[in-house]
Amino acid sequence: MHRFARRSLLAAALLPAVMLVSGCGKPESSAPAATPKLRVGFAQIGAESDWRKANSDSIKREAEKRGIELVFSDAQQKQENQNKALRNFIAQKVDVIAFSPVVETGWEPVLKEIKAAGIPVVLTDRAVDVSDDSLFVTFIGADFVEEGRQAALWLAEATGGKATIVELQGTPGSAPAIDRKKGFEEVLATKPDMKIIKSQSGEFTRAKGREVMETFLKSPEGASITALYAHNDDMAIGAIEAIKEAGRTPGKDIVIVSIDAVKAAFEAMVAGDLNCTVECNPLLGPQLFDAVEAIAAKKPVERRIVTPAKVYTQKTAAEDVKTRVY
Amino acid sequence: MTDAASDPRGMARVLRAPATWALVALAALLVAGAVGSPGFLSVEMRDGRLYGTPIDILNHGSKVAIVAIGMTLVIATRGVDLSVGAVVAIASAIVATLVSQKGVAWPIAMAGALGAALLAGLWNGSLVTFLRLQPIVATLVLMVAGRGIAQLITDGQIVTVRDPAVAFLGNASLLLLPATVSALAVISALAWLGTRRTAFGLFLEAVGENERAARLSGIPVRPVLLVAYAACGLCAGVAGLIDCAYIRAADANNAGQLLELDAILAVVLGGTALTGGRFSLLGSVIGAMLMQTLTKVLYVFDVSADIAPAPKAAIVLAVCLLQSPTFRAACSRHLESARARLRPGTEARP
Secondary structure: OHHHHHHHHHHHHHHHHHHHHHHOOOOOOOOOOOOOOOEEEEEEOOOOOHHHHHHHHHHHHHHHHHOOEEEEEEOOOOHHHHHHHHHHHHHOOOOEEEEOOOOOOOOHHHHHHHHHOOOOEEEEOOOOOOOOHHHOOEEEEOOHHHHHHHHHHHHHHHHOOOEEEEEEEOOOOOHHHHHHHHHHHHHHOOOOOEEEEEEEEOOOOHHHHHHHHHHHHHOOOHHHOOEEEEOOHHHHHHHHHHHHHOOOOEOOOEEEEEEEOOHHHHHHHHOOOOOEEEEOOOOOHHHHHHHHHHHHOOOOOOOEEEOOOOEEEHHHHHHHHHHOOO | OHHHHHOHHHHHHHHHOHHHHHHHHHHHHHHHHHHHOOOOOOOEEEOOEEEOHHHHHHHHHHHHHHHHHHHHHHHHOOOOOOOHHHHHHHHHHHHHHHHHOOOOOHHHHHHHHHHHHHHHHHHHHHHHHOOOOOHHHHHHHHHHHHHHHHHHHHOOOOEEOOOHHHHHHHHOEEOOEEHHHHHHHHHHHHHHHHHHOOOHHHHHHHHHHOHHHHHHOOOOHHHHHHHHHHHHHHHHHHHHHHHHHHHOEEOOOOOOOOHHHHHHHHHHHOOOOOOOOOOOHHHHHHHHHHHHHHHHHHHHOOOOOOOOHHHHHHHHHHHHHHHOHHHHHHHHHHHHHHHHHHOOOOOOOO
C-alpha cells in the first residue's frame, strides 16, 4: 500500500506544477492574408491583470477594425522575451514597432538595432530610460499626475472648494501612488479650504482600504471627515463598508472620489456609495494606431501623447456600467 | 495570583511563562495608543453593537488568531505551514464564485470552501508524513501553487458577493461583538477540548519533542501529523470565509497575503517554540491580538506603511528577547551587580 500511496502522491504533487505551466499564455499572432497593408509589431508585457487584458484586446480589436496587420507577442513579464520579440520584428521587416516595456532600463542595444533597421518605435503605457531620445518616436499613455489633478478638481467642484479630506494611498513607492498624490496636492495647494487631515497607505487592496478607513473614522478628527480620496477604486470600495459601519452615509456625508474606473466602481456609483472615479484608460488601441498611421504617412507626431483621464460620475454610471468591459 | 506575586518562586514562574511578556507588550501598546490618540480605548454602543478601536482590534485579530491556532498545532509537531495564506485565498475564491457565479446556496458553498481547505491541509500533511518532505518545503508547494489555483478559480478577477449570509461573518455582530470573535471563541474551544481534554495534545507534544521516541512508545505518529495539518488547513479555510465576508468579495491576489508570517509570529510571540513540543493556544491568541494592536497603534501614530515594518520588528525582537531565559539571566546579573555597586558599605568601599 505504501509504495502505491507514495507513487500516487508523487503524481499528485506534480499536478499543480503542470496546471501552472499550462495556465500560462502563449505568444500568438494574427496574420490574415494581405494586400500590401501596414504591418505593425506589438510586444505586450503579458496578461498579468484585467487592466492589461483589456489593453491587449483594445489593440487587437483596433488593428482588425482598421485592416492593419498586427504581429502580437506576449512577453510573459520577461524582458528577454520582449527583446527576442523585438528582434523578430526587425527580421520580419514590420513597418512600425510598438511595445509596453516590462522594465524601464536595458533597452538601448535593441532600440539601436531597430533604429539601424529604420523602423520607427512607439512606446505605450510605460516609458523607457534611454540617453538617446531619437530611439523612439512617441510615448502614449496615461499620466498619473493628471489623474490626481482631475480627482482634486472634481472634488473641489462637488464640495464648493470646502472639504476635510482623508487619503488612502497606493502601495508605498509605486509610481501611481507617488504621482496620484502629487497631482491631487498640486490642485489642493490652490484651494485654502480643502485639507488632507490623514493620509495612509491602503496598499491598493479592498481589505486594507477598509481597515485604514476604520482607523481614520475612529480618530479624534474622525467626525469632521467630509471627503475621501482613494488612489484606486478597490480601496474606496473597501472604505465604503467602514463608513457604513460607522453609521455614516457614503456618497453623502462623506464624498468619495477614486481612480481607475473599473467595473465594480460603476456598480458602487449606481448604488450611490461612490461619487466619482477618474479613468486610467487601458483602451489605447485607437490612439496607438492613430499615431502609427500618422508615422506611416510621414506626418509629425507629438513626443508625448497623453491618454485622457476621463471623469465618470453617478449621473451616467447606470448607462456606463452596461458597456464596461473590464 | 496573589500567591504568585508574594512568593518569589511563583513570581519567577510567571516571568518564565512566555505568554506573560506578550501580555506585557500588549498592555504597553494599548497605553501607548491611548496616549497617542485620546479615544483609542473608548468603546460605545452604536446601532445595537459595541463600536470602537478595541473592538476593531478584536475583529481583525480574530482572523489572525484563528489561523494561529491551527499553526500552533502544526508547530507543536515541529512543523510549519507556509500555505495558510494561499488556503485563505482558495477558500475565499471558492465561496465567492460558487455563490455569485454558480448560484449555489451559501451553506453548500461554505461547506465546499471548508472542504477544499481541509483537503489542502491533508495534502500538506500527506507530503510531510508519507513522502517525509520537510514541512517548510512541503507547504511551500501549496503556498506558491495555491494562490495560482485561487486566481484560476476567480479567473483573475475580484468576485463580488451580494449574499448577506456570506457577508455575515465579516459584518454582523453576535452578543454585541463582531461575529468573527464568536468564530474565534468556537474554534478556540474546539482546539482546547481536542488537545487538553483528550490525549491528542499529549501526542502532539510527544511527536514534536522526539518523533522517534513517540513512535517507539506506541503513539500513532502519522495520524497525529495528518490531523494537525488538516486542522491547520481548516482554520485557514475559516479565515478565508471571514476574509471574503469582510470585503464582500474574493480578492485572490491579495487575500491572506503574508498571513502565514503573521500567524507564525503570533505563535512565537505567544510562547510556542518553533522547535516543537509544548504549546500554548491562549498564547497564540494573545500573540495575534498583539500583532493587530501593533498595526493599529502604528496607524494611530501616522507611521507611513513603508517604514512600519521597522517598529514592528523592534517590538517582536523585544518580546522574543524577554522570553529568552538566557537574556533574562544576563539582565538580572547586570541588575544585581549594579545594585551591589550602589549599596553603600559593601564592595563599593573596600
